[in-house]
Amino acid sequence: MHFSQEKNKPAKKKTSDAIAKIKQLLRRSKSKMLNKERKNVRGFSDDSEKVKKEERKVVKHDEGEQKKKKRVSRGKQESDDKESDEEEKEDERASNDIEKESNKNENCKIIQPAQNVNVVKCSSNAKSEVEKWVKRALEKGVDGLREEFMQLRRYVPPNMTCKAFEGTYEAGKSRYKDVPCQDQYRVVLKWPGVSDDYIHANYVGTPISKKRFICTQGPMPKSVIDFWHMVVQEESDSIIMLTNLVEKGFNKCEAYWPDEEGGKVIWGDIEIQNHAVRAALTPDEPSIRLCVLNVKWYEDGRAKTREVRHYRWIDWPDRSVPPCRLTSMVLLSHVRGSKKPIIVHCSAGIGRTGAIVAMEFIIERLQTATACESMDQILKELRDQRPFSIQNDLVFQQYLYIHRIMLFYFFEKHNICADTEEMIAKYKRFVEEYNNATKT
Template sequence: MCVPKKSKSEKEDLRKQKGGGDIGGIGPPAGGDSSPAPEKQSSKSTKKSKKESSMKASKGITGGKGKASVEKWVQRTLDMGVQKLVEEFRGLAKWTPDGMTVEAFQANKDKNRYQDVPCQDKGRVVLKFPGCSADYIHANYLGTATNAQRFICAQGPLENTQFAFWAMTIQEKVECIIMLCNCIEMTKIKCHQYWPAIEKEKMTFGEAPNVITVTNLGSRKMSPEDQCINVTSLKLEWADGNKTIQHFQWENWPDRGVPMTKLTACNLLSFVRGSQFPILVHCSAGIGRTGTIVALAYVQEKMQAGEDCMAMNELLKELRMQRPWSIQNEFQYLYLHRVLLAYFLEKYKDLFAGCLEGENAAKFQKWCEDYKAVTGGD
């Protein structure tokens, strides 16, 4: 699908987004446009881009504390094996922060998709945008090693929270939205269709003078390798301004299950990681698939900083301190490990060849076999 020609103001919006690098959190932030490149590229420029991305990624993990952190994490994961990781997760399945309060959640029941998935008061996004009926939306900030407000984790919009969702997007200067579900899954409504799905279509939210208009500027697949992710350019217009954002929808990630491994999750983070503002991530409840993709970036950024990632159960607690119930089940917990193993031991096997020496090669093979048996993934 052709991408509409961008206006001067839209191009300026996109130039403000700094992106690049081969994967979110691995390697230093790189310059360049964080939105996907146009579909038509010369093979020469594509190869050059991939080579540069590979060099940026490897530079951040080949030496010092960063590389050591990766090697320790890989060894721990292989030593534990799939079954022990499942047991580790089950021991924390219902863990929530001590002293957690959910007063705003309880006071706004009509704005919550699931009554058994509370939004904690600490770190919640407080709406200040003109026209909002209340300051509440089911969303929390989630910080990483490099940014205290790296992500916003939110539930999928309801029909009556669409304006609030777009108000939050504008208020928080969001440049990229990651949607990890379909609007309808297994005949059940998981998220309202809050954006125009057809090119040139417009949707309007709110009441005058506080109206937000969203226009579809065109869609494309994220990359030839990642056909499951649809990228739509959306122009937002409101009383005081306008901006263009990128909407990434992962269309085949099953609820409570796992997608095929590949490196789609890593590639997705690569496209959005350059944004200097919060990256808005949501699925249906905003904790399972959302927590998994955010956890991937969280671990990667800690590794980049050379921080110890050995105790993954403690890292899960760190995530849930900010967004309770992040990662809903053992399948998602295993998927997090599987993607990281694929990245380090398959894509960058030359850099981490030492991790598969001796008995570790057999451990890795068994780990992958057990993962497939438990999750049905690859």
């Protein structure tokens, strides 16, 4: 069948317009991704320059596309046909690549990042404070840090009272008899129709907020409903779980959430449904499993829902510390944007929980250029809010772990203080001492 050239032109124009719209959408999508990268920059690096370079590439690409369109519009119809065919082939190849990538990652559902942003602005003097912190840690070394920790090993807040804690161990509301919950900074439950206001949980503040974190014990059979009441009451949208349900034959935490996609559980008047699962937070960090939960409850007779993200560290060893990787930093980067209290728990809610919270506490102080050299004072501040934080049966390993990860993050990832042979030698010595001290 033959079509005249006049009839063929509109069809070519429609095809060209459609391709142009597709490219425009792709450019917008790429631009949004780059903007998201910029928001995730936390300071202490030149990541922002990388983002700017990528943005310049997008702009250059856009300019090239515009020039290309002008050349095509001035060219002959035969050139139009050839260009259109090439673009169609290119789009087909791109579509095939996307389909292959989708098939490759079919078990890893795309989960959009949380929308709330609550990130502290990085001070111009932040790098100076980081350098002081790094130099102090390397100067002290493992032996110096051990001595520092031992001096504070039994520190408890002055005038601490634990009246609300009394009788809760026997009632099945507190996991350990020797880990009391202090009255000051205690989360007080105010759930309609429930007279008991107790849960083993304390607020822990940072430079961003006086209620930045809630450190709590792993839920028990008789405290799961209290736990979810707390999640709803405090409007929390992020939960970090740093324990397994059973470790070395001992129950460490109740299964208080549906772990499989599509699963649903009901605790009292709270319904929790698993909307999506990501088996690994990132391809390089398989230790964190993310579940996106829909929490439903009734308020004044009306149903309400909220999305809560559940991050579970699946392989933090009991009574020890994880391998030296940036898992902690990746995890914190995912919850850092939350405007509401971030709930963190392990089993007792003081050891692994204290270590993770301490890292974010240090980062926020450094970003605001707040003096952070006296780690013993920082430990006191944390324990004033959540007594007995950062300790385990191996005494100081968690304290060392905090320093090891922070040094790895600053020294290796961002090359802070890594510019002289002397500092490099001190860092290597610290790593060797740390490895020897944390052998199990």
